[in-house]
Each structure stands twice: as structure tokens, then as C-alpha cells.
Amino acid sequence: MFGTGMGAMVGLLVxxxxxxxxxxxxxxxxxxxxxxxxxxxxxxPYLRGSVADVDERCDRWRQLATRAWLICGGASLVAVAVVGVLICVG
Known part of the structure; x- marks a missing residue:
């Protein structure tokens, strides 16, 4: 009984x-x-394109950074929660 749930929790943690x-x-x-x-x-001279093009690229990189930070934080919270559950169960 504990084997299947424990394996899933360890897989989620990994x-x-x-x-x-x-x-x-x-x-x-x-x-x-x-x-x-x-x-x-x-x-x-190293960057080509208009200022508007650079602003658009900057906005896209900023959105990617925001999403990546949110994913990083969410995965960290999941890892902490799974470790807590594994400690309580095990």
C-alpha cells in the first residue's frame, strides 16, 4: 500500500x-x-535594429524571466511540500 504512493511522491520530488x-x-x-x-x-554597433525592436525583445525576455522565476518558485514549493509529506509518512 505504501509502496505505490511513496514511489509517486519520490518521482514527484525528483x-x-x-x-x-x-x-x-x-x-x-x-x-x-x-x-x-x-x-x-x-x-x-553590436546591436542591430530599431529601438522599438529592442524594446520588444526586452519585453519578451522579461516575460520569459518572469515565467521562469514563477516556475522555479512553484517547483521549490512542491519539493518542500513533498519532503514534508515524506517525512510525516515515513
Whole structure:
């Protein structure tokens, strides 16, 4: 009886612990891109495109960063809750 539920909980914990560092890495990278794009100057020869194009890319990276941070936080909460349940059950 405890084997099937315990296995599912451990599987959920492993999945959450894989999602946390991946989403953290994506969020950190997206935040870095937002920071770089927000410091864009129209005369910068390394970045091509109009200021509106850069603003649009900055907004997309900002949305990606926000989603990744939310996923990271949610997966962290799931991992903490699963560990709590496993401690109480086990």
C-alpha cells in the first residue's frame, strides 16, 4: 500500500528537483538579457535594429524571466511540500 504512493511522491520530488535548477538557469539568463538590452544605445554597433525592436525583445525576455522565476518558485514549493509529506509518512 505504501509502496505505490511513496514511489509517486519520490518521482514527484525528483521531477521538482530537476525543474528547479533548470528554471533558475533560464530565469537568470533571461534577466541578464533584459539587463543588457535595457542598456542599449541606438549608436551601439553590436546591436542591430530599431529601438522599438529592442524594446520588444526586452519585453519578451522579461516575460520569459518572469515565467521562469514563477516556475522555479512553484517547483521549490512542491519539493518542500513533498519532503514534508515524506517525512510525516515515513
Amino acid at each position: 521531477a521538482a528537483l530537476v525543474v528547479v535548477p533548470v528554471s533558475f538557469g533560464v530565469a537568470a539568463r533571461a534577466d541578464t538579457k533584459v539587463r543588457r538590452l535595457s542598456m542599449f544605445r541606438p549608436s551601439d
